[in-house]
Amino acid sequence: MNNFTKLSLFALLLATTIFSSCTKEYESIQAVDDVAIQAYINSNKLTMTKDATSGYYYNVITPGTGAVIKNSDSVYYSYTFKLLNGTVLNKTSDLMIPGTFLGYTDQFTIGGTAYVFTPIREVLTKLKRGGTASLIMPSNLAFGKNGLSAINVGSNENIIVDLGIYTQAKRHEVDEFEINKFIADNKLTMIKDVSRARYSISNPGTGTSVITVNSTIAANYTLRYLDGTVIQTVTDGSFSGLLSDLVKGWQLILPGKVTTGGKLRLIIPSDLGYGTTPLDFDIEIVSVTN
Structure with a gap:
């Protein structure tokens, strides 16, 4: 046997040994995960089904009602x-409900890293609107050997995911749900406009110039998402613009209701804002120019 042949045979044996070692380690982790998951299920007296292909466990708690949801259908869903x-x-939060096509519900960005969790999509496809389920992903289907320190997931951690699909199927229905919950949770008293915006005027102002969509207004404001996250704040009166160029919610509510010195709180559905989620404004009118 020449040197080249001996070297090739050695390389082949080495590669086979490494592959076999990695395979055994991978299988060992799967086995350890499965033992831990079954122990958890037994100790908590849970009834769960093991997926025969991938090895995750799931339980449909509430199947939901209505038509079967297709991958191309929009869903608004929750996860923990x-x-x-x-x-x-x-x-997730009932005040910031994520939504996408059912076929894309396996895609997540957590701690700045993108993940595809196929079991989440597969379990959600077993639900109809209003349905809930619980899922346990073994570590190799979750964050793996590296874990994710950004959210304190260690190496080879098994992950529980509680899942649900909201009954609401349209963005305006979800907006209404989120806004109503926000108002109830914070015990607010607000007027509902025909546009579906809500407002509360604490001071109508003392100015003599009536606001119209053609007015130029200067204002102080604080803009938040419903979960309380502050997006923008202006406190020095430096913000100004033609009302007809500003968000639709301002155009519909400000005219005839406040003037210079006026203060109000305004909650607008997504279609009257930036199209993605309801917005919560505190607004003070600094000046009005017609």
Whole structure:
């Protein structure tokens, strides 16, 4: 046997050994995960089904009602990621409900990293609107050997995901749900306009110039998402613009209701703002020019 042949045979044997070692390690992790998951299920007296192909466990708690949801249908859904010890890692809010096509519900960005969690999409496809389910992903289908330090996930952690699909199927229905919950949670008293915007005027102002869509207004304002996240703040009166160029919600509510010195709180659905989610404004009118 010449040197080239011996070298090739050695390389082949080495590669086979490495591959075999990696395979055994991978299978070992799967086995350890499965033992831990089954122990969790048994200790909590849960009834869960094991997916025969991928090895995750799931339980449809509430199947939901209505037509079967197709991958091309829009869904608004909820999720809560937890460790087996109950520690919550990441969750949605009823005030900021995510929505996408059902076929894309396996795509996540968590801690600045993109992930594809196929079991989440597969379990959601088992639900109709209003349905809920629980999922346990073994570590190789979740954050793997590296974990994710940004949300305190260690190496080879098994992950529980509580899932739900909201009954609302349209963006304006979700807006209404979010806004109503926000107002109820914060015990606010607000007037509902025919545009579906809500407003509360604490001071109508003392100016003599009536605001129209053709007015130029200067204002102080604070803009928040419904979860309280502040997006923009202006406190020095430096913001000004023609009302007809500003967000639709301002155009519909400000005219005839406030003038210079006026203060109000304004909550607008997504179609009267930037098209993505309801917005919560505190507004003070500094000046009005007609």
